[in-house]
Amino acid sequence: MYEGLLKQYKDYLPITDQTPMISLAEGNTPLIPLHSLSKELGITLYGKYEGLNPTGSFKDRGMVMAVAKAVEEGAKAIVCASTGNTSAAAAAYATRAGVKAYVVIPDGKIAMGKLAQAIIYGADIISIPGNFDEALKAVRDIAKTEAVALVNSVNPYRLEGQKTAAFEVCEQLGQAPDVLAIPVGNAGNISAYWKGFKEWHDKKGTLLPRMHGFEAEGAAAIVKGEVIEQPETIATAIRIGNPASWKLAEAARDESKGHIDSVTDEEILNAYRKVAAQDGVFVEPGSAASLAGVIQHVKSGKIKQGETVVAVFTGNGLKDPDTAINATEVKISKMSDLEEMRMHLRNGVSEL
Ligand code: F0G
Numbered sequence: 001m002y003e004g005l006l007k008q009y010k011d012y013l014p015i016t017d018q019t020p021m022i023s024l025a026e027g028n029t030p031l032i033p034l035h036s037l038s039k040e041l042g043i044t045l046y047g048k049y050e051g052l053n054p055t056g057s058f059k060d061r062g063m064v065m066a067v068a069k070a071v072e073e074g075a076k077a078i079v080c081a082s083t084g085n086t087s088a089a090a091a092a093y094a095t096r097a098g099v100k101a102y103v104v105i106p107d108g109k110i111a112m113g114k115l116a117q118a119i120i121y122g123a124d125i126i127s128i129p130g131n132f133d134e135a136l137k138a139v140r141d142i143a144k145t146e147a148v149a150l151v152n153s154v155n156p157y158r159l160e161g162q163k164t165a166a167f168e169v170c171e172q173l174g175q176a177p178d179v180l181a182i183p184v185g186n187a188g189n190i191s192a193y194w195k196g197f198k199e200w201h202d203k204k205g206t207l208l209p210r211m212h213g214f215e216a217e218g219a220a221a222i223v224k225g226e227v228i229e230q231p232e233t234i235a236t237a238i239r240i241g242n243p244a245s246w247k248l249a250e251a252a253r254d255e256s257k258g259h260i261d262s263v264t265d266e267e268i269l270n271a272y273r274k275v276a277a278q279d280g281v282f283v284e285p286g287s288a289a290s291l292a293g294v295i296q297h298v299k300s301g302k303i304k305q306g307e308t309v310v311a312v313f314t315g316n317g318l319k320d321p322d323t324a325i326n327a328t329e330v331k332i333s334k335m336s337d338l339e340e341m342r343m344h345l346r347n348g349v350s351e352l
Contacts, residue, residue: 002028005064009164012199013065014157019072022097026053026060027164031172031310036278037291041298042305046177047281047291048169051316055117057284058165058189058314059089063151065161067093070149075099079148081135083185083237083286084114085315090151091121102148104128104135109236111284111320131231133242136186153188154244162189166196169310176200176207178307181297183289183314184213184222184260185238187249193312194252209310211258212302213249214293216286220262222246234265234323237286237315259302263292269327271295275313282317282324290314 002008004023006015015021029052038045050058063086070078077100080090087103087110094101101123105115109131118125128135136152143150153159170176176197182190190213200206215223216233221241228241243249253260263271272288275281283291290311297303317324335341 005061005161005164006068009167012164012167013160014069016072019068020097022064022068022071022093024054024060024064024092024096026064027168029053029165029168031169032279032281034275034279034281037275040278041295043294043298043303044306044308045294046173046310047275047279047283047313048165048310049281049283049313050165051283051287051313055085055088055092056113056316056319057085057089058162058312059085060093061164062153062158062161062188062192063089063093066149066151066155066157067097067099069157070151071097071099073149075147075149077102077148078151079139079143080104080151081132081139082110083132083239084110084319085237086152087123087125088114088117088121091118091123094123095121100124102126104139106131106135109239111236112322113319132186132240133231136244152244153186159188159192159195162192163196163199165312166193167200170197170200170204170206173308173310176209177310178209179212179258179303179309180209180312181212181214181290181294181309182312183235183238183286184215184249185219185240185243185286187213187222187243187245189312189314190252191245191248194256208256211252211256212293212297213253213258213260214289215260215262216268216289217262217264222249222260223262233268234327235268235286235289236320237284238289259297261293261296263289263296267292267296272323273328276317281313283313284315284317284319285323287312287314
């Protein structure tokens, strides 16, 4: 039986005899071949579907490790700032480990499903009028004076857990892809993947991919080379103007001969609708930044025809039902009559 990341990758993680082996069976997510998009783009494209983690995002990988270490070190409470997914994961793993979670979120700028998760898992939820960057600054300060463990990705154990996704990609493909495309918000995940690919390269001899990271245009601090004071994007998960792992992300880009570019909200929404409608995979808008970037880079030639590309789909589309409904033309035909229904189907089917 699969028992989660701490057991699966014990030898590659900072685990001691004292580390509690907590698990919600996170990790082991599918690498889904995207047939329709592959054909259209002229590449071999896969989605690493992190939305199938227990709380619906990749955050579970880092959180299981960070919470286990916090408990090992005697913490009774954890704290994080979050655009939503980190708070959901923190709340779930805190419950699992028997500690309390405090989560700090930007008021009104978190997707409904994520808020619902923090509520149902029983976190102490604090909402602030500022954005994620301000929330992160606040919790970093608070963790210095209070007896709480900070579990944002500035906690190195988070990146340790998250690097396991790169291990899985290599195991699933039997090799690293040519390109790993990934959304960039606080820039922890791109840094974690790169660490993972390098470790697998050293231990298993797999190749190294080019890392292609994508920020939302209204929050593209790394691309523009400056802090964005008021980041804005429909992809609230990556609405971040001062990424904590900025330097690590640039190192991943440069060492791998990759790129960090930006995608517009329009490109994000286009990719978001396309992957659901053409390949049957529902991701959240922030996650669609990776695919939006792949489409952009195929056009610009930064990704070449025939290359193998893995796009990381960081979170589940069900997290943000409002965007799914508001950003798509909703076609619902109201009918209460069986004959009307029959004709509707008959006409529809005859056109196929
Ligand atoms: N995709 C999703 C769905 C996310 O929730 C995040 C970050 C990212 C991508 C970007 O990853 O920050 O490592 O570059 N969400 C954080 C949160 C900030 O609070 O849930 P990153």
